Amino acid sequence: VPDVVTVRETVESWAGETATRSARIRLRTGCGYPLRARAQSVREGADGWDELEIPYGHGLDAWLVEFGPDVVVLEPADLRADVVDRLRAVAKG
Known part of the structure; x- marks a missing residue:
């Protein structure tokens, strides 16, 4: 690992822990506990x-x-478009 890499910060960034943006979603009531926990x-x-x-x-x-x-x-x-693209790819597969 190079000296200039801070592993904890890199992982947090990839995991969304240090996200500077937020997303707005609709979630079916009673579903998606992990999403609710991060809301x-x-x-x-x-x-x-x-x-x-x-x-x-x-x-x-x-x-x-x-x-x-x-x-x-x-x-x-842009997030909505990415999710729709992924869903279409799954549907074709």
């Missing part, structure tokens, strides 16, 4: 969906895809 805010909805603000770091798109139809990305647009 900066949760607004409960009456329609069976809650709105969460979560840290947006590297790999979030891949993680959100794991929740399938229980999550919808509202913003940012």
